Amino acid sequence: MSDQSVSDIGRDERIKETSRLRKALVRPELGSICGAILVFVFFLLVARDSGMFAVDGIMNWGVVTAQFAIIAVGACLLMISGEFDLSVGSMIGFSGIVIALLSVTWGLPMWFAILVAFAVAMSIGWLNGYLVIKTGLPSFIVTLAFLYILRGLTIFIAISTTNKTIIGGVRDAAEGDWLAPLFGGKVLKGLFVWLADIGLVDTFVAGNLAGQPVVEGIPMLIVWAIALIVFAHILLTRTKFGNWIFASGGDAQAARYTGVPVNRVKILMFIFTAFCATVFATCQVMEFGSAAADRGLLKEFEAIISVVIGGALLTGGYGSVIGAALGALIFGVVQQGLFFAGVESSLFRVFLGTILLLAVILNTYIRRMITGEK
Amino acid sequence: MTEPIIQMKDIEKHFGAVIALAGVSMDVVPGECHCLLGDNGAGKSTFIKTMSGVHKPTKGEIFFEGKPMNFDRPRDAIAAGIATVYQDLAMIPLMSVSRNFFMGNEPTKKIAGLSFFDHKHANDVTMEEMRKMGINLRGPDQAVGTLSGGERQTVAIARAVHFGAKILILDEPTSALGVRQTSNVLATIDKVRSQGVAVVFITHNVRHALAVGDRFTVLDRGKTLGTAKRGEITPEELQDMMAGGRELATLEGSLGGTV
Numbered sequence: 001m002s003d004q005s006v007s008d009i010g011r012d013e014r015i016k017e018t019s020r021l022r023k024a025l026v027r028p029e030l031g032s033i034c035g036a037i038l039v040f041v042f043f044l045l046v047a048r049d050s051g052m053f054a055v056d057g058i059m060n061w062g063v064v065t066a067q068f069a070i071i072a073v074g075a076c077l078l079m080i081s082g083e084f085d086l087s088v089g090s091m092i093g094f095s096g097i098v099i100a101l102l103s104v105t106w107g108l109p110m111w112f113a114i115l116v117a118f119a120v121a122m123s124i125g126w127l128n129g130y131l132v133i134k135t136g137l138p139s140f141i142v143t144l145a146f147l148y149i150l151r152g153l154t155i156f157i158a159i160s161t162t163n164k165t166i167i168g169g170v171r172d173a174a175e176g177d178w179l180a181p182l183f184g185g186k187v188l189k190g191l192f193v194w195l196a197d198i199g200l201v202d203t204f205v206a207g208n209l210a211g212q213p214v215v216e217g218i219p220m221l222i223v224w225a226i227a228l229i230v231f232a233h234i235l236l237t238r239t240k241f242g243n244w245i246f247a248s249g250g251d252a253q254a255a256r257y258t259g260v261p262v263n264r265v266k267i268l269m270f271i272f273t274a275f276c277a278t279v280f281a282t283c284q285v286m287e288f289g290s291a292a293a294d295r296g297l298l299k300e301f302e303a304i305i306s307v308v309i310g311g312a313l314l315t316g317g318y319g320s321v322i323g324a325a326l327g328a329l330i331f332g333v334v335q336q337g338l339f340f341a342g343v344e345s346s347l348f349r350v351f352l353g354t355i356l357l358l359a360v361i362l363n364t365y366i367r368r369m370i371t372g373e374k
Numbered sequence: 375m376t377e378p379i380i381q382m383k384d385i386e387k388h389f390g391a392v393i394a395l396a397g398v399s400m401d402v403v404p405g406e407c408h409c410l411l412g413d414n415g416a417g418k419s420t421f422i423k424t425m426s427g428v429h430k431p432t433k434g435e436i437f438f439e440g441k442p443m444n445f446d447r448p449r450d451a452i453a454a455g456i457a458t459v460y461q462d463l464a465m466i467p468l469m470s471v472s473r474n475f476f477m478g479n480e481p482t483k484k485i486a487g488l489s490f491f492d493h494k495h496a497n498d499v500t501m502e503e504m505r506k507m508g509i510n511l512r513g514p515d516q517a518v519g520t521l522s523g524g525e526r527q528t529v530a531i532a533r534a535v536h537f538g539a540k541i542l543i544l545d546e547p548t549s550a551l552g553v554r555q556t557s558n559v560l561a562t563i564d565k566v567r568s569q570g571v572a573v574v575f576i577t578h579n580v581r582h583a584l585a586v587g588d589r590f591t592v593l594d595r596g597k598t599l600g601t602a603k604r605g606e607i608t609p610e611e612l613q614d615m616m617a618g619g620r621e622l623a624t625l626e627g628s629l630g631g632t633v
């Protein structure tokens with residue numbers, strides 16, 4: 001069929017031509033695109049001379065953005081499929097302790113510790129999903145229970161085995177391991193040496209690192225974030241399974257009637273969320289060289305807020321991975337930007353709350369435009 | 375007369391203490407529109423859900439193309455060619471017409487060994503099918519939420535037929551529609567039937583049933599009162615059977631036969 005005939009069909013005198021503007025407006029990412037532009041303009045104006053936009057400054061907020069993005073991607077697909085996971089933060093603390101306990105305290109190989117952490121966390125993700133599907137309870141309640149259960153277990157396990165809530169020595173345990181660099185390593189080191197040589201990146205002037213670039217390379221954390229964003233975006237928009245994710249969250253019953261395996265989709269999304277939380281945890285443990293039982297506090301909410309800023313509806317069935325990633329970018333830039341600008345960091349929370357409200361109001365409006373509700 | 379494509383024999387369905395169906399039989403032949411009539415709560419929806427694999431009957435037998443049928447999931451029934459358009463849940467408003475049209479039947483294409491949703495194919499087919507049914511879309515990405523109720527039903531019917539439905543079950547497709555939209559849906563039913571599809575049309579509106587029906591089965595409180603052929607029964611008799619021959623006789627008098 002030619003494009004000509006397609007556009008001819010579209011004529012109906014009673015349907016107002018949708019303006020380009022309106023069409024552009026009705027996209028989930030709109031709010032986060034505007035937000036990201038605003039945030040960059042703002043910090044370019046107030047913090048340009050602070051080093052925020054030098055290579056090491058960019059790396060600083062880039063890492064924070066990547067952290068937000070990794071958990072936001074999981075939360076995004078899960079929310080579009082119609083569910084929440086409030087246990088993400090606790091899962092981060094839990095996975096970290098599992099890795100440190102197995103590798104440092106019990107002396108098992110690091111790769112084994114990491115794989116066990118993934119297996120256990122993803123099983124808990126499965127259990128979250130299974131309970132939500134089987135009990136028919138809101139995922140809000142089921143995962144709230146796991147927020148407490150996992151956090152409590154994490155602290156209990158850490159204390160009862162090591163008498164501490166922090167387990168250090170992870171770097172030594174990861175020495176020479178084949179899997180650990182996938183989470184704790186850095187890539188493109190040569191590029192930064194070269195950038196330093198041509199003077200685009202500063203070098204350390206003193207200490208035992210003197211002469212080396214201030215940015216050693218791109219942390220795997222950022223590579224993971226980009227990979228997860230690309231993977232999730234393609235999965236959601238370009239695959240059959242992506243259509244099932246939208247359908248499951250849009251109207252689970254209608255989706256079931258057309259043969260979409262809604263339960264499987266939702267449970268897989270819980271598992272994927274747990275996977276993302278464990279990626280976060282593993283990268284963090286490798287970076288800090290330690291695991292702590294209180295890591296990941298409030299992360300679930302930051303993930304959900306990123307997703308909502310990205311235009312997803314809390315009720316499911318609508319949203320965008322790119323939007324969620326932009327939400328994470330807004331967070332990363334603002335949190336670190338306030339630091340660069342020398343502003344009291346507690347204001348970050350004020351900002352979070354405000355932008356959440358604005359985003360939800362905008363989303364509600366966009367939803368009405370799409371569905372034609374009044 | 376052709377062989378029935380589906381035969382339901384003495385179907386019973388209990389939900390705990392509620393007996394929704396107490397032994398209902400009916401059959402449908404290809405190319406006919408078989409109307410299932412009955413008041414609210416008569417068990418019409420429950421009955422067709424046993425036909426489409428949503429509910430397992432508590433008792434009774436179902437023969438599909440002559441063989442005993444035992445579908446575990448709606449997906450199996452759909453695969454066999456039994457498609458249902460539900461009164462309450464046909465489409466997902468937030469999703470585009472094209473995504474809805476292919477929901478559960480997504481076309482894929484391989485790129486580098488991986489399987490991707492073929493949006494171009496989906497969009498082209500959706501526009502073409504909608505044009506055939508007389509719906510002018512702004513574009514395949516138009517959200518279903520912006521369509522009228524009748525248009526949504528038509529999309530759902532076109533979808534089912536496109537995916538090779540041999541039996542099309544319509545659960546009260548006209549009950550929430552205005553006059554013009556209703557006549558569009560009835561015309562759609564007629565088109566589909568003439569393609570040899572067996573249509574099961576559920577309604578509690580006798581006039582809608584008589585406009586397109588070939589045979590009529592009336593349900594009352596989980597029981598069937600038998601099946602009548604077109605021409606063998608008057609609108610008044612049908613109306614009477616639907617009310618279980620109870621209060622309508624008296625109502626008729628006071629309303630002057632307008633019901």
Ligand SMILES: Nc1ncnc2c1ncn2[C@@H]1O[C@H](COP(=O)(O)OP(=O)(O)O)[C@@H](O)[C@H]1O
Pocket residue numbers: 389392393394412413414415416417418419420421
């Ligand atoms: N899932 C269910 N659980 C319990 N009772 C049900 C269920 N589905 C239907 N019923 C009951 O079965 C009876 C028939 O309902 P239904 O088939 O929806 O009627 P109709 O479609 O003819 O209006 C009603 O009394 C209804 O309350």
Ligand SMILES: [Mg+2]
Pocket residue numbers: 418419420461545
């Ligand atoms: Mg019904």
